[in-house]
Amino acid sequence: MVLNMIKIAVFLFLTGFGIVGNISVFVNCMFIFLVSSEKKSVHLILIHLAFTNILMLSCRGMQKTIEAFGLRNFQDDVGCKTVVYLQRVARGLSICTTSLLTVVQAIAISPRASRWRRLQPRSAWNILPLLIFFWILNAVISINLPFYIKYINIMNISETRKSENYCYFLPEIWIIRSIFLFLMVLRDAGFQGVMGWASGYMVFLLHKHHQHVFYLQTSKLLYRTPPEKKAAQSVLLLMLCFLFFYWTDSFLSFYSTVSSGNNFITVTIQDFLTVGHAILSSFVLIHRDGHLCFWK
Numbered sequence: 001m002v003l004n005m006i007k008i009a010v011f012l013f014l015t016g017f018g019i020v021g022n023i024s025v026f027v028n029c030m031f032i033f034l035v036s037s038e039k040k041s042v043h044l045i046l047i048h049l050a051f052t053n054i055l056m057l058s059c060r061g062m063q064k065t066i067e068a069f070g071l072r073n074f075q076d077d078v079g080c081k082t083v084v085y086l087q088r089v090a091r092g093l094s095i096c097t098t099s100l101l102t103v104v105q106a107i108a109i110s111p112r113a114s115r116w117r118r119l120q121p122r123s124a125w126n127i128l129p130l131l132i133f134f135w136i137l138n139a140v141i142s143i144n145l146p147f148y149i150k151y152i153n154i155m156n157i158s159e160t161r162k163s164e165n166y167c168y169f170l171p172e173i174w175i176i177r178s179i180f181l182f183l184m185v186l187r188d189a190g191f192q193g194v195m196g197w198a199s200g201y202m203v204f205l206l207h208k209h210h211q212h213v214f215y216l217q218t219s220k221l222l223y224r225t226p227p228e229k230k231a232a233q234s235v236l237l238l239m240l241c242f243l244f245f246y247w248t249d250s251f252l253s254f255y256s257t258v259s260s261g262n263n264f265i266t267v268t269i270q271d272f273l274t275v276g277h278a279i280l281s282s283f284v285l286i287h288r289d290g291h292l293c294f295w296k
Contacts, residue, residue, distance in 0.1 A: 018279030092138035
């Protein structure tokens with residue numbers, strides 16, 4: 001009991017810390033986006049990523065707050081469905097938005113003569129249809145959730161299958177569960193594949209840039225790393241953070257399923273992994289903020 005309360009307290013502290021960090025990124029990028037004469041697509045993507053992180057952290061933090069203080073009467077069946085649904089949608093949006101950010105930055109640092117440079121968005125508004133598509137895609141992929149999530153106070157506990165403390169997951173029809181699981185796997189694999197390609201391309205370009213800088217330095221010529229190259233390094237760091245949290249969480253989820261049981265340590269680690277990227281990414285962006293302002 002004591003360990004569980006300590007876990008919840010630490011979780012809520014880190015979640016609040018992450019929300020504040022993402023709000024800072026959101027406000028900063030929104031200010032730059034509004035006052036700048038040239039609307040940069042990367043700022044719109046960062047605004048969307050920060051908003052997605054805030055949404056995910058708020059939903060998860062609300063669940064833990066209700067669990068910690070026993071505020072089950074604070075929420076009804078509709079609220080329960082909404083919070084879990086929005087958290088799932090926000091998780092999908094995080095994958096899609098991080099992938100888009102990686103691709104846009106890879107295009108931005110590609111050579112001007114490269115055919116990939118032709119794909120560079122001419123304005124930030126060219127990105128907006130993609131962000132809307134991400135919302136529609138993830139809303140559809142998670143549309144099955146509200147139909148089998150029930151609030152604890154309106155049902156018989158013996159009918160439950162999986163607990164979320166005050167929200168319960170009812171058994172699903174096998175074929176429906178398989179379809180939506182396939183769509184989730186397809187989405188994750190597709191966007192992470194694109195993310196991996198763009199990241200590999202950036203590593204290749206940064207390696208060539210490093211060799212060029214090394215040649216100039218050995219030739220005793222002054223050379224400064226362009227801001228977009230530093231921004232690419234920030235995106236790679238952000239992507240590595242995402243992949244670490246995603247694959248570690250996936251591995252533990254698979255382990256829990258195979259072992260047919262959840263011990264306290266595994267559940268605790270998974271709780272933190274669920275929100276880890278949303279928390280850490282904001283501070284990666286804040287740390288690199290001086291470079292973000294120059295992103296194209």
